[in-house]
Every structure is written in C-alpha cells, then in structure tokens.
Amino acid sequence: MLHSTLYFLPLNCVLTTLLFGGKHGAFINMHVSLTVYQLQQEAPRPKRITCPQEVCAALFHGVISRDYADELLVGTEGAYLIRESQRQPGTCTLALRFGHQTLNYRLFYDGKHFVGEKRFESVHDLVTDALITLYIETKAAEYIAKMTTNPIYEHLGYTSLLKDKMVHRLSRGRTEPRRVTFQRDEKISSPLVRRSALKDTPEKQCSYEKIHNFKVHTFRGPHWCEYCANFMWGLIAQGVRCSDCGLNVHKQCSKLVPSDCQPDLRRIKKVFSCDLTTLVKAHNATRPMVVDMCIREIELRGMKSEGLYRVSGFSEHIEDVRLAFDRDGEKADISASAYADINIIAGALKLYFRDLPIPVITFDLYSKFIQAAKLPNAESRLEAIHEGLLQLPPAHYETLRYLMAHLKRVTMFEKYNLMNAENLGIVFGPTLMQPPEQNALTTLNDMRQQKLVVQLIIEHEDVLF
Numbered sequence: 001m002l003h004s005t006l007y008f009l010p011l012n013c014v015l016t017t018l019l020f021g022g023k024h025g026a027f028i029n030m031h032v033s034l035t036v037y038q039l040q041q042e043a044p045r046p047k048r049i050t051c052p053q054e055v056c057a058a059l060f061h062g063v064i065s066r067d068y069a070d071e072l073l074v075g076t077e078g079a080y081l082i083r084e085s086q087r088q089p090g091t092c093t094l095a096l097r098f099g100h101q102t103l104n105y106r107l108f109y110d111g112k113h114f115v116g117e118k119r120f121e122s123v124h125d126l127v128t129d130a131l132i133t134l135y136i137e138t139k140a141a142e143y144i145a146k147m148t149t150n151p152i153y154e155h156l157g158y159t160s161l162l163k164d165k166m167v168h169r170l171s172r173g174r175t176e177p178r179r180v181t182f183q184r185d186e187k188i189s190s191p192l193v194r195r196s197a198l199k200d201t202p203e204k205q206c207s208y209e210k211i212h213n214f215k216v217h218t219f220r221g222p223h224w225c226e227y228c229a230n231f232m233w234g235l236i237a238q239g240v241r242c243s244d245c246g247l248n249v250h251k252q253c254s255k256l257v258p259s260d261c262q263p264d265l266r267r268i269k270k271v272f273s274c275d276l277t278t279l280v281k282a283h284n285a286t287r288p289m290v291v292d293m294c295i296r297e298i299e300l301r302g303m304k305s306e307g308l309y310r311v312s313g314f315s316e317h318i319e320d321v322r323l324a325f326d327r328d329g330e331k332a333d334i335s336a337s338a339y340a341d342i343n344i345i346a347g348a349l350k351l352y353f354r355d356l357p358i359p360v361i362t363f364d365l366y367s368k369f370i371q372a373a374k375l376p377n378a379e380s381r382l383e384a385i386h387e388g389l390l391q392l393p394p395a396h397y398e399t400l401r402y403l404m405a406h407l408k409r410v411t412m413f414e415k416y417n418l419m420n421a422e423n424l425g426i427v428f429g430p431t432l433m434q435p436p437e438q439n440a441l442t443t444l445n446d447m448r449q450q451k452l453v454v455q456l457i458i459e460h461e462d463v464l465f
Ligand SMILES: [Zn+2]
Pocket: 211, 212, 213, 242, 243, 244, 245, 246, 247, 260, 261, 262, 263
C-alpha cells in the first residue's frame, strides 16, 4: 500500500479535511463504502509529459527547475515527468500533477522503480498506482481510517465455518499447567505408577492460538479484504495474504485480525522445518505427529538399545525418514521392517527438533532458561525453570511435556541403554534450545547450562509439568 507517509504529502491531509471534513463526513463514508472500487476506476490516469525539445521527446527532462516542471504539467491531472534534481544532482525527481498541485518525489531505481516500499517494473505503473492511492486516500481518507472498525471478519463464511468446526472438535483445551512449589520434602510419586503407558495420556485437542503468516501480495484482478470487506486498491501489492491459510486482507487490517489462523493442509507442504504451532494446527493435533510416531516406535522396540539417542544412525537413512514424513505425513512407514535400526528413528526425532524454525524452548525464552540454570540454589533453579515452562507457547509446552515424560522412561532403562538424565541432557540440550543469535562463543558458553536445563526437566518432569 502506498501510504501518504511514504509519499510525503502534507497537502493530502489538508485537502481531505477541507473537502470531506465536518458534517459531510457521514455522507462520504456511506457513499465510499460502496465505491472504493469505483474510486480506483475514477482515479486520474498517468499522462507522460515528454521533453518539449523538438528532437528529444524523452520522459526524462534533464535538469529543469521546479517552476518549469510545474509549467509543463499544469492543468492536467495525472501528468508526470522525470527531471534531474537541482538540489541533489545525479538523483531523479518524479514530478506528478495531482489535486491541482505538482508533487515531487525522489525516484529510485534498483532494477525496479520505487519511491516508497512498492517496487514497479515501469515508472508508468508506479505513477498509475500512486494516482490510485492518492485519489482513494484523498477522497476516502476518513473512510479508510474507519475501515477496520466494523469488520465483517467474524461473519464471513470462511471463519464462521471454521469456527463451528473448531468449537466442535476443540471442546477440550490445553490442560492448565499445575502451579507447583518446590519443597524438599515433597513426595514425588513415581512416574511409572502415575503414567503407566503413553496411551493413558488423555488425547487432547488442539485449541492453540496461531498468528497469521501475512506476506505482501499482488492480486490479479479485483480483490476484496476478508476482514473489512472493502476493495483492495492499487496496482500491485494491494494487500497481504496469509501463506498458511490463504486469508487476504489489507495491510492495515492485518494488524487487527485475531490470532485464529487455521492452516490449510494444502499450503503446508512439509512436516520437517515447519513451525511447530502451524503444523499441529494444520493437522488439528496436540503435538506434531513426528514426535508421537517416533516416540511410539522407540518405546515399542528401542528402550533397551545401548546408547539410545547418543549413537547416531546412518544419516542417509535418517534423511529417508525425513522425506517419508514430508511426503506421507502420518502414513509414513517407520516400522522395524522399514528401518530395523532404532537409532535411525531416534536420529530422525532429534533432526526434527533441530530443524524447527523456532526451537521447542523458544528464542524468546532462551536466556530465561540459561539464567535459571545459573542460579546456585537448587529450589530457585527449578522454580525459575518452571516459570519459563509456563510461558512456552502451548504447542511447544505440550510437545516438551510429552518428550520429557518419554526421556524419563528412557532413563528407567539405564542399566540396558546406559542413558541417564545427564547424558540425555548433553544430547538434547542444543537440540531443544538454541540462542536467538548464533555465534560460536555463546554456543560454547551456554552448553553447560543447556545440558543442565534439559537434565533438570527430565529429572523433575513429574513436578514441573
Ligand atoms: Zn492464516
């Protein structure tokens, strides 16, 4: 969207107030609500003013004064020319006639032409878009400002349909994490007794909030905003589209759309490297199916395997597993007949965590956990870790909870697999948490704390979650 803030245009505001302020406002709003689309049609069309010198006839006029440019353009709305700036030689100025004024913009070129954030193939396109934007923003400024106050979003078939579906399916939300205190004498029941098997964990549905993944989009043909129902004007980059669910809205409306993105499976191409919340929402699950399936397989046939999670499987086979998940989703075959070596499955699970765009312990909370691990007092350390866990996004929290309960069970087979909370901490520390800004030094410095965080969560998973 070309905003008047980008096209520096104080006049625009003055004009709008003069023309449409006061008691005429309501009328204008009513009128405009029907016709933003029409306004785009009415906007002045660009008219090239070529150099008047007989042999020249170019759009570029060289160094001419503002006054002379004004003279050439006067009387024709939409007339434009390019001149070299007198104040800053070597730079180009676009002079454009709009609202009975000549507007001057610094014109840039980097393979495409631009004066603001939108980039255009030709100056003609740029001017067409600028005229539409100026015209609509002038004629309908007040309307645009209020455009978002009465959204149709809730009433749209798109969301209400989804909502019905969701309410139906998602009657049970995330279990609220228990508030716990860490006292020395607290009786900790054995996780073996408390949770005898994975399938005992109630199958919760996913009601996680997810923000939309809006990207600037150029629409072909007329499009209307799915938030405010108004026309999305302009020649290019008229609005934004959510690349996860396909919702189309104005850029200004995108800031008001609630975090109710329901990713469309057809748009989510991959399983690995896909954002955790996006993936579980797309599949309407509590946790990524990769995690559930790998853990199920490992618990079935790998718990006594020496060096489980430490011994690495063949990387080519691990890559195969990744491809299978990306291709077949929950139908991926990771059984013993497909991959006899359990270390391949364990390796694939680690790879899944390592490849997440946002680690399970999120970048935001990374330093909170590192600081927690540095506390000298064991109780306050656990309390700080618990605080951190409560702040994790729900999909991350549920995934970590499930993984940690599994790793705890792995440690119960230590006499066979030789894995305990400490060496699992070494393996999973850097897999589950990565610093927001990766540099060799931080990574090295934090390794001890990363290990300790994971070790402590495994050791105390039953009280922490
Ligand atoms: Zn979305």
